[in-house]
Amino acid sequence: MFRDSVFSLITTVVRLATGLVLFIVLAHVWGPEQFGTFMYPFAIAGILVKVVDYGFLLQVARDIGKNPADAHAIMSRAHGAKLLLVIPAGLAAYATAVLLPGEKGFGALLVLLLADAVANSFALLSNVPLRALRRFDEEARIAAIGNLVVFAAVTGAVLVGYGPLQAAGVMAASRTLCVLLSWSAYRRLLGADPAATIERESVRTSLWKGLPFGVHATVGTLNMQLDTLMVQHYLGAGSVGLYQAGMRILLGALLVADALNGVYLSAMARCSHDRGALMRLGERMTRQLLTVGLFAFGCILVAGPWVVRLLFGERYDALAPLLPLFGLLVFLRSGGVSYGTLLTIADRQGVRVAGVCAAMLIGLGLNALLIPRLGLTGAVTASILSHVVLFGVYVHAARRDVGSLLVDRRSGILLCLAGVIVLFLPFLPPDHASIRIALGATLALASAVVGPTAAEWGHLPWASRPVSPVAR
Numbered sequence: 001m002f003r004d005s006v007f008s009l010i011t012t013v014v015r016l017a018t019g020l021v022l023f024i025v026l027a028h029v030w031g032p033e034q035f036g037t038f039m040y041p042f043a044i045a046g047i048l049v050k051v052v053d054y055g056f057l058l059q060v061a062r063d064i065g066k067n068p069a070d071a072h073a074i075m076s077r078a079h080g081a082k083l084l085l086v087i088p089a090g091l092a093a094y095a096t097a098v099l100l101p102g103e104k105g106f107g108a109l110l111v112l113l114l115a116d117a118v119a120n121s122f123a124l125l126s127n128v129p130l131r132a133l134r135r136f137d138e139e140a141r142i143a144a145i146g147n148l149v150v151f152a153a154v155t156g157a158v159l160v161g162y163g164p165l166q167a168a169g170v171m172a173a174s175r176t177l178c179v180l181l182s183w184s185a186y187r188r189l190l191g192a193d194p195a196a197t198i199e200r201e202s203v204r205t206s207l208w209k210g211l212p213f214g215v216h217a218t219v220g221t222l223n224m225q226l227d228t229l230m231v232q233h234y235l236g237a238g239s240v241g242l243y244q245a246g247m248r249i250l251l252g253a254l255l256v257a258d259a260l261n262g263v264y265l266s267a268m269a270r271c272s273h274d275r276g277a278l279m280r281l282g283e284r285m286t287r288q289l290l291t292v293g294l295f296a297f298g299c300i301l302v303a304g305p306w307v308v309r310l311l312f313g314e315r316y317d318a319l320a321p322l323l324p325l326f327g328l329l330v331f332l333r334s335g336g337v338s339y340g341t342l343l344t345i346a347d348r349q350g351v352r353v354a355g356v357c358a359a360m361l362i363g364l365g366l367n368a369l370l371i372p373r374l375g376l377t378g379a380v381t382a383s384i385l386s387h388v389v390l391f392g393v394y395v396h397a398a399r400r401d402v403g404s405l406l407v408d409r410r411s412g413i414l415l416c417l418a419g420v421i422v423l424f425l426p427f428l429p430p431d432h433a434s435i436r437i438a439l440g441a442t443l444a445l446a447s448a449v450v451g452p453t454a455a456e457w458g459h460l461p462w463a464s465r466p467v468s469p470v471a472r
Contacts, residue, residue, distance in 0.1 A: 015143050020252045022151050024311050026167070027248070029158050031315050032241030038164035039244040040232050041110040043225040044096060049117035050221045051089040052082055055213025058344050060128050062269050071129040072192045078125060079196040081206040086118060105165050112168035119175040126182035129190055138185050146178030212349030216356055223360040223386065227379045230367040235375065242319050243376055245312050246326050249304070253296035253330040257289055261337050268345045278345070279402040285338040286406040290414045291451030293334025294443050297418065300327035301440025305433075318376075324425050324436070325380040331418055332384065336391035338406060339398045346401045355393035359386040413450050417443065 027035040056078045064071045093114045097107035123146065130139045153174040157167050183194045197203075207214075228247075232240050264285045271277040300307075304323035308316055343352050363386035370378025399405055407415065421439055428436060 015147055020248050020255075022154055023244070023248050025155050026158060027241065027245050027312050027316070030164075030241075032238045032245075034164065034237075034241075035244065036232070036237035036240030036242075037106075038109065038167070039228065039240055040237065041106050042113050043228040045093075045110055045113035045117050047218070047222050047225050048089050048092050048096070048114055049121055050214070050218040051092065052085045052118050053121050053214075053217050054081065054085055054207070054210050055215075055217040055349075056082060056125055056210060057128065058217075058265075059210050059213045060125065061265055062344060064129055066269055066272070072190055072195075073197075075125075075129060075186075076195040076197040077202050077206045078210075079122075079194065080198040081203050081210070082122065082125065083196050083198065084203060089114070089118070108165055109168050112165070112172050116168070116172040116175050119172065119179050123175075123178040123182040126179075126186050126194060130185065135185075135189055138189065142178070142181045142185055146175075146181050149177050150174045212353055216349055216353045219353065219356045219360055223356055223363060223390075226360065226363055227367055227383055230364075230371055231376065231379050234371045239376060242316060243379060245308070245316050246319050246322055246376075246380070248311075249300070249307065249323070250326050250330055250333075253300065253327075254333060256292045256296075257334040257337055260285065260288060260292070261341060264338070265341055265344075268341060272345045275402055278342070279404050279406070282338055282342050282398070282402060282406045283404070283408050283411070285341070286335070287408060287411045287414075287451065289334045289337050290331075290411050291447045293331040294414050294418055294447040294451070296334070297327040297331040297421075298440040298443030298445075298447065300324070300330065301443065302437050303440075322376055322380055324428060325377070325384065328418075328422060328425070329380065329384055329387065332387045332391065335415075336387070336394055339391060339394035342398045342401065342406075343394060348397060348401065351393065351397040355390050355397075358393065359390035362386045362389050410450050414447065417446050417450075 023035075023039075026038065030038070060074055060078050063074050067074070093110055097110050127139050127142060150171060154167050154171050157170045162170070186192075186194050228240060228243060231243050264281065268278060268281055268285075271281060300323050304327070305320040308319050308323070312319070340352060343349070363382050366382035366385055367379060370382050372378075374381065395405060421443055424439060428439075
C-alpha cells in the first residue's frame with residue numbers, strides 16, 4: 001500500500017537523521033580530526049551492540065509476519081534474551097575500553113556510545129509489532145518525536161562548544177525518550193505491557209533459533225566497520241573523519257532502499273509458501289531497488305563535490321575524488337537488498353553468514369593491501385570488491401531457492417548501464433566536471449525511464465488483513 005510505504009520511508013528518514021544529518025553537523029563543526037576521534041569508538045560500539053541486537057529485528061519481523069497473533073509472546077522471548085545479552089556486551093566494552101588509548105578519551109566515549117546504541121536497540125525492537133498491526137503511522141510518529149529530541153539535544157550541545165565526550169553523554173541520555181515512547185505505543189496498541197520472558201528453556205530456544213541471525217548481524221556489522229578501524233590504524237583520525245563523512249552520504253543515498261526493504265519484508269514472509277508469488281515479488285523489489293540505486297549513483301556523480309562543500313565545508317574537499325566510488329557502492333548495496341531478504345524469508349541465514357564471513361575476510365585482506373598504497377581510495381575499493389563477493393553468494397543461493405535471478409528485462413538494462421559507466425570511472429578526469437555531470441545525468445535519466453512505472457510505485461505490497469491486538 002502506498003500509504004504504508006510513505007510512512008515507512010518517513011520512519012527510516014527520521015531515524016537515520018541522527019546518523020546522517022546529526023553527524024553532518026558534527027563533522028562540519030568539529031572538522032575531520034575531532035570528528036574522526038568521535039567516529040572511531042562509535043564504530044566499535046556499533047560492532048559490540050550487535051551482541052545485544054542478535055539479529056532480533058530480522059528474526060522477530062519474520063516470525064510476527066508469519067504468526068501475527070503470537071506477537072506478544074514472540075516479543076517477550078526476544079526481550080528476555082536481549083536483557084541477558086547486555087551482560088557480555090558490557091564486559092566486551094570494558095575490556096575494549098581498557099585497551100583503547102586513554103589520552104584521547106576513547107574508552108569513556110565507547111562506554112557512552114554503547115549505552116546509546118543499546119537503548120536504541122531496545123526501542124527499535126519494540127516497534128516491530130506495529131508493522132504487523134499496519135500502524136506504520138504510529139511507528140513514524142515515535143521515530144519523529146524521539147529522534148528529533150536526540151538530534152536537537154546533541155546539536156545544541158555541539159553548537160555551544162561541547163566536544164565528543166559531552167556530546168556522547170547527551171546522546172545517551174536523550175535516547176531514553178525513544179525507549180519510553182516505543183514502550184508506550186506497544187502497551188497501547190497491543191493491549192499488553194512490554195515483558196521479558198527470562199526462563200532457561202525460553203532463552204535457550206530464542207538464542208539457538210536466533211544464532212544464525214545474531215552471527216550474521218555481528219559479522220555483517222564488523223564487515224561494514226572493519227574499514228573504519230583499519231583507516232584509523234593506517235591513516236589516523238583525520239582520515240577516519242573524511243571516510244566517515246563519505247559514509248554519511250552513502251547512508252543518505254540508501255534511505256529509500258531501507259524503507260522499501262521494510263515494506264517488502266512482511267509481504268514476502270506472507271507469501272513464502274508460494275514460490276511463484278515470491279519470485280514475482282522478488283523481481284519487482286529488485287527492479288525498484290536497482291532503479292533507486294542507479295538514480296542515487298547518477299546524482300552523486302552530478303552533484304557530489306558541491307554536496308560535500310555544502311554539507312561539510314572546505315576542510316573535506318579531499319573527499320570529492322572518492323564520490324564516484326561511493327556512488328557505485330550505493331548501487332551495489334541497493335541491488336543486493338532483495339536477495340538478502342529472500343534468504344531470510346527462506347530460513348537460509350546460514351548462507352548469509354557464510355557470505356558475510358567470506359566478504360569480511362576478503363575485505364580484511366584487501367584493506368591491508370590497498371589502504372597503505374592507495375589511502376582512502378583503497379578503503380572504498382576494498383569495500384566495493386567485498387560487496388561484489390557477498391552479493392554473488394546471495395544471488396547464487398537465491399536462484400537455487402526460487403529458480404530465478406530476479407532480474408527481468410528492465411532490470412537487465414539497468415545493470416548493463418551501470419556496468420558501462422563503471423568502465424569509464426578509472427578514466428574520469430578529476431578536473432573535468434562536464435564529463436562527470438554527463439555520465440551522472442545519463443544514469444539518473446535512464447533509471448527514471450527504464451525502471452518501474454508510476455503505477456508500480458503506487459502499488460507496493462501491504463498487509464492483506466488487519467491484526468487484532470494481543471489480549472491482556
